[in-house]
Amino acid sequence: MTTSHAIEIAGLTKSYGDQEVLKGVDLAVPRGTVFALLGSNGAGKTTAVRILSTLLRADGGAASVNGFDVATQPAQVRESISLTGQFAAVDEILTGRENLVLVAELRRLEDPEGIADDLLARFALTDSAERRAATCSGGMRRRLDIAMSLIGDPPVLFLDEPTTGLDPQSRNEVWKTVRELAGHGTTVLLTTQYLEEAEQLADRIAILHEGRIIAQGTLTELQQLFPPATVEYVEKQPTLEEVFLAIVGHDDAVTQGDQR
Incomplete structure (x- = not known):
């Protein structure tokens, strides 16, 4: 595999017993882009992300993240990524600032307080920095969750259905955050069931159906798969x-x- 893409997958397969979840997935995600992986429940989106983040081993095929093979170089892959799941993984007893400082200390980074202050400002959370996370809105907790994921400046971020259960305002806050991340050069692999979310955020889109990629491209390229629209x-x-x-x-x- 080359390193011209942040993420590369070739012939990836995974089964649970007799159930084939991934049936030979091929995918390439350019650096510094938002790539949306669409699919219904059970399509294999989360399984693919778990393999890419070294939480699960594939049965066959190959995958690399930031130029590192997920099977043979898992430690280097983990240093290159951050994973944000479907639900915010913040400590609700701690304040927003305390959550960020804790993660920075666990990563043994210098100046945890300074890192926390920078991220609070970047994600428009400064005014609520001293509030316990439990008292923050869903959108604020999700933004805090993403901010925690960026401590250490990972070049690749996996967002697994990040707006599940959020209200429209909170969802828009998360969308704004994702756009800003891509603007700073972070590669974002976004899994979602919401088609509008992919339309709003993604540079490229792939559709995963029954364990296979059945279509991929830009929104314009995918729209061209349909007959020309009539003007009314x-x-x-x-x-x-x-x-x-x-x-x-x-x-x-x-x-x-x-x-x-």
């Missing part, structure tokens, strides 16, 4: 989500409506 005049009505965000005064309501 239809009065555009706001979606319920746009109405909700406008009523509660969320800034992203207008932006999101313009992007549709």
Whole structure:
């Protein structure tokens, strides 16, 4: 495998007993991009992420992350990545600052307090830094979770369905964070069931179905798989989500409506 991509997968297979979960997956994720892996429940998304993050061993095929083989160089892979699961893994007894300082100390980094302050500012969490995580909103806890994942500046970040269970405002906060991460050069592999999430965030998209990648490309390339659209005049009505965000005064309501 080459190192021209942050993540490379070739012929990856995995079974649980008689059940084939991955049936020869091939994938390449360019550096510094957001790559969305779409699929319904049971498609194999989380299994693929667990293999890439060295939490699970593949039955066959090969995979590399940041140029390191996940099977033969797991320690180097772990140093290159961070994984954020479906639910925020913050200590709700601690404050936001204390959570960040704790992770920095566990990683034996210099100036944990300074690292915490920088991340609190970067993720717009400074005003709530001294609040216990349990008292923060779902979106704030998720942003804190992602901030904790970035301690040590890992070049590759796995986000496994990061907006599951979040309200529209919190989801938009997470989307903004992911865009900023890509802007700073972090490679993000995002698994999601939400098609709109992939439309909003991803540079490239792959569809995993029944253990195989059945289509991949940019949104424009995937749209070209359909017959040319017919042009008709239809009065555009706001979606319920746009109405909700406008009523509660969320800034992203207008932006999101313009992007549709």
